[in-house]
Amino acid sequence: MTTSTRGAAKVPAVLVLEDGRIFRGRAYGAVGETFGEAVFSTGMTGYQETLTDPSYDRQIVVATAPQIGNTGWNDEDDESSRIWVSGYVVRDPARVPSNWRAKRSLDDELVAQGVVGISGIDTRALTRHLRERGSMRAGVFSGEAIAPEAELIERVQAQPHMKGASLYEEVATKDAYVVPAIGEKRFTVAAIDLGIKGMTPYRMAERGIEVHVLPATASVEDVYAVAPDGVFFSNGPGDPATADGPVALMTAVLERRTPLFGICFGNQILGRALGFGTYKLKYGHRGINQPVQDRTTGKVEVTAHNHGFAVDAPLDKVSETKFGRAEVSHVCLNDNVVEGLQLLDQPAFSVQYHPEAAAGPHDAAYLFDRFVSLMEGQRA
């Protein structure tokens, strides 16, 4: 399929960072203005999954890979019902997308969904800036008449920070739904949607799990009404320090000793339920090439990440928590950030990264099998 990019390629655009740094380029996708936290992602592929991951709500994503859009946009790889990033920053958009599954260009999809982007800027310089100074608030402005820089900087500085942002209720489903088991049904799981990606229930379903996806505001009664063999807490946007409701719900699940698995935001919620703190990373981990060590086996896996916050738990000792002993099960080999937690006295664990791997390598798929083993163990 071939679609050429739209006329917007000639419209001027500017990316403005809260510290006053300005990058000038051309409009990409919708023309207009947008605000969010500027973050970079190192994935060389998988932009469709990235853009539709609800964890990216209110973030302006910078692609470090210079060429973006080469495989267009298809009808299969969305991780949710829409694009969630607030803006997209690329160096060199594909002029002619080409892939057997492509239905339209990325550019056309951004326009159709009203997502403002910018192209033609030095994304390497921008990434180095964000790495040195940290992720920060930003705005993208495009059109023939862009306001003076000082005014734009002021408007960016008036935006809310990511630290302290409570966003998971905004992106989560309002109504419960069921993802049926593929093949013979072996287990029932209640999955708390804090911004869940479509691949996550699928990874459970293909292991014989019937997944009841419940809204972020589900009560303990709602969870146990589905008679779950296990409870799952999903990924999600915003600052985990604001997620008091999910922390209280998880605490109730831990009190009942129901097998529990959490991913990303879910890992941060387990950290909080155990009494650890969370903190904001300088520039976070985003991409599909992050090395993580599973300290329970010693194996290293290459994994998909998207997190700007992390759990503050000791790496070198077993912690005593109100749910017994807990330890850091996984660690990022780039920077020693906590990438997983496990309880030693009851069936509960979580990882900070994305074993559903959409997009990304499948090294971490064993974690879904670990969840199944916990549920089997509880039955035995």
Ligand SMILES: NC(=O)CC[C@H](N)C(=O)O
């Ligand atoms: N993917 C996620 O669940 C992200 C969790 C959290 N919003 C963070 O940025 O750390």
